[in-house]
Amino acid sequence: MNECSVAPRMGRQPLTTRAALSHVALRLFLERGFERTTVDDIASAAGIGRRTLFRYFPSKNDLPWGDFDAELVRMRSFLAATDTTVSLVDALAQAVVEFNRFPPEEAPFHRERMNLLLNVPALVAHSALRYAEWRLVVSNFAAGRLRVAVDAIEPTVIGWVFLGASLAAYEQWLRTDDSNLIELLESALLLLKEGFAPGELATGGPGGRA
Amino acid sequence: MNECSVAPRMGRQPLTTRAALSHVALRLFLERGFERTTVDDIASAAGIGRRTLFRYFPSKNDLPWGDFDAELVRMRSFLAATDTTVSLVDALAQAVVEFNRFPPEEAPFHRERMNLLLNVPALVAHSALRYAEWRLVVSNFAAGRLRVAVDAIEPTVIGWVFLGASLAAYEQWLRTDDSNLIELLESALLLLKEGFAPGELATGGPGGRA
DNA sequence: AGACTAGTGGCACTCAGTGCCGAAAGTACA
DNA sequence: TGTACTTTCGGCACTGAGTGCCACTAGTCT
Numbered sequence: 001m002n003e004c005s006v007a008p009r010m011g012r013q014p015l016t017t018r019a020a021l022s023h024v025a026l027r028l029f030l031e032r033g034f035e036r037t038t039v040d041d042i043a044s045a046a047g048i049g050r051r052t053l054f055r056y057f058p059s060k061n062d063l064p065w066g067d068f069d070a071e072l073v074r075m076r077s078f079l080a081a082t083d084t085t086v087s088l089v090d091a092l093a094q095a096v097v098e099f100n101r102f103p104p105e106e107a108p109f110h111r112e113r114m115n116l117l118l119n120v121p122a123l124v125a126h127s128a129l130r131y132a133e134w135r136l137v138v139s140n141f142a143a144g145r146l147r148v149a150v151d152a153i154e155p156t157v158i159g160w161v162f163l164g165a166s167l168a169a170y171e172q173w174l175r176t177d178d179s180n181l182i183e184l185l186e187s188a189l190l191l192l193k194e195g196f197a198p199g200e201l202a203t204g205g206p207g208g209r210a
Numbered sequence: 211m212n213e214c215s216v217a218p219r220m221g222r223q224p225l226t227t228r229a230a231l232s233h234v235a236l237r238l239f240l241e242r243g244f245e246r247t248t249v250d251d252i253a254s255a256a257g258i259g260r261r262t263l264f265r266y267f268p269s270k271n272d273l274p275w276g277d278f279d280a281e282l283v284r285m286r287s288f289l290a291a292t293d294t295t296v297s298l299v300d301a302l303a304q305a306v307v308e309f310n311r312f313p314p315e316e317a318p319f320h321r322e323r324m325n326l327l328l329n330v331p332a333l334v335a336h337s338a339l340r341y342a343e344w345r346l347v348v349s350n351f352a353a354g355r356l357r358v359a360v361d362a363i364e365p366t367v368i369g370w371v372f373l374g375a376s377l378a379a380y381e382q383w384l385r386t387d388d389s390n391l392i393e394l395l396e397s398a399l400l401l402l403k404e405g406f407a408p409g410e411l412a413t414g415g416p417g418g419r420a
Numbered sequence: 421a422g423a424c425t426a427g428t429g430g431c432a433c434t435c436a437g438t439g440c441c442g443a444a445a446g447t448a449c450a
Numbered sequence: 451t452g453t454a455c456t457t458t459c460g461g462c463a464c465t466g467a468g469t470g471c472c473a474c475t476a477g478t479c480t
Contacts, residue, residue, distance in 0.1 A: 011457020012445040038435065049460035054437065121339060128338035129331060151385065153394070156378035157401050164370020168363050175361065184363070191367050221426025222476040248466065259429035264468065 018056050018067055021046055023109075025063035030112055034120045061126035064113050068130055072137055075099045079141045088145045092138060092162055093189040097182055100166070115174055118167070131167075135159035165189050228277050231256055231266050233319075235273035240322055244330045271336035274323050278340055282347055285309045289351045298355045302348060302372055303399040307392055310376070325384055328377070345369035375399050 024046045028037045039060050043050040057063050078098050082091045102110055117123050139155035146154055169184040234256045238247045249270050253260040267273050288308050292301045312320055327333050346360075349369040353360040379394040 009457080010447060010455080012447095012459075014458065039437085040435090043460095051438090051460050051462095052458080055458080058437090060436070124342065125335040125338045128335045132334065151381070153378050153382050153398055154401060156381060157375055157398055160374020160378060161371050161402075164374060165367050168366035168370060171361070171366060172363050188363055188367055191364060192371075219426080220424085220478060222428075224427060249468085250466085253429095261429050261431095261469090262427080265427080268468090270467070 015048055015052070016046060016056070021048075021053065021056050022063055022066040025060075026109070026113060026116075029064065029116055034116060034123065059126070061123055064116050064123060065130060066113075068133075071099065072133060075134075076137050076140075079137070088142060088158075089189075089193055091145075092141065092158070093186075093192075095138075095141075096162060096166055096189060097185050100181060100185060111174065114170055118171060118174065131163055135163050138162050161192055162189075165192055225258055225262070226256060226266070228266050231258075231263065232273055232276040235270075236319070236323060236326075239274065239326055244326060244333065269336070271333055274326050274333060275340060276323075278343075281309065282343060285344075286347050286350075289347070298352060298368075299399075299403055301355075302351065302368070303396075303402075305351075306372060306376055306399065307395050310391060310395060321384065324380055328381060328384065341373055345373050348372050371402055372399075375402055 021042070025037075025042045028042055028045060031037075032041075039053060040050050042060075042063070043053045046053070075095055075098070079091065079095050082094065086094070117127050135156075136150075136159070139150055139159040142155040142158040143150040143152065146152075148154060165188040166185065169181065169188040172184050172188075173179050173181045231252070235247075235252045238252055238255060241247075242251075249263060250260050252270075252273070253263045256263070285305055285308070289301065289305045292304065296304070327337050345366075346369070349360055349365040352365040352368040353362065356362075356364055358364060375398040376395060379391065379398040382394050382398075383389050383391045
């Protein structure tokens with residue numbers, strides 16, 4: 001029988017990796033802009049055929065995302081490992097923060113990636129599909145905690161609300177150079193806990209509460 | 211001087227309207243599916259050239275939306291006309307409900323349109339751009355009420371949160387045949403007001419509050 | 421009639437994405 | 451060393467969305 005340990009796999013070895021291609025693409029997108037970079041450009045810059053690139057990534061829009069599925073798996077298992085004494089919102093808030101933690105040397109890359117994802121229209125659109133997967137992770141956890149169906153209205157709203165808070169924090173993060181993403185996330189998530197109770201948001205305009 | 215009243219405009223009269231094209235496209239999408247309907251199909255079904263269709267709508271993805279910009283203008287002016295004694299969340303909740311009110315005979319069309327927009331991947335993606343415009347209307351109003359910048363974190367989160375509640379209600383509406391969209395919207399919006407305070411959502415799992 | 425204006429649509433082009441299929445590069449076993 | 455098998459690679463041709471260009475059509479104005 002065959003050994004499936006490190007090198008000795010069956011067929012031909014892959015020429016590159018998803019991560020490598022993602023980096024090459026990201027560099028080109030920053031140099032020339034997303035729309036003015038063709039898939040051919042990326043493929044030849046990476047030294048592979050165009051047809052091969054489409055086996056690593058299903059679309060040009062997926063290139064900036066890298067291996068997002070793996071990140072989702074991480075988040076799902078983090079949530080699964082959360083102690084059940086932690087409240088639902090706290091559990092999700094911790095998971096969101098954990099999901100967006102990365103080594104400081106990665107910051108410039110991550111910043112540029114998110115800059116593209118939140119500003120290039122084609123990517124903003126495509127990201128909706130990724131966000132939907134992310135929301136599903138959140139909704140699934142919430143549904144389990146609330147003991148209701150995943151497609152009930154509460155878990156769905158919770159998914160949206162946490163997504164919105166995360167992206168609001170990201171937009172804020174990108175707007176200023178020296179801001180701390182984690183702190184911004186925490187403050188956005190805090191808004192969710194405090195916001196929609198009888199605080200300032202629920203009061204009327206000038207004189208509404210006076 | 212020229213008369214700009216009803217018929218006597220300057221050049222050639224348009225052959226059709228955005229609304230008419232949107233209806234033709236919607237019918238074909240339901241018959242054959244979105245992906246299996248080409249722009250040529252729609253153009254010839256509408257009796258115009260393919261090139262002309264792209265002057266009415268910038269992309270195939272925009273066809274189901276019809277004249278969304280006009281709807282946004284409606285929502286913006288509804289918000290502007292809201293009495294300042296009404297609280298921010300109530301004002302937005304009323305506007306959201308008003309935005310989604312339509313004559314009952316339109317229900318089947320609207321249902322099918324939303325079915326496409328929320329289920330066809332290409333449309334789910336593209337809709338993110340439309341939702342962004344919608345959120346901007348909400349955020350702008352919230353920023354004015356809270357006396358902060360539009361790109362501050364609070365108005366952004368509020369935009370997301372109301373979008374999420376609306377779409378959660380829509381998903382629920384589509385799931386069952388005889389449901390009432392307005393009621394679902396109201397219950398989703400109620401979640402926002404009650405949800406993230408020390409209610410059930412903030413408590414721990416089994417035994418967290420007992 | 422002639423000038424002007426706005427909508428139409430054919431043509432050719434770019435680019436993303438896909439199906440097909442043979443070639444390349446590796447392993448397993450004789 | 452050779453043959454079988456397995457997996458990746460990538461060229462080619464095709465579909466379909468979206469765009470620039472330009473001539474044409476159908477109106478109005480003087």
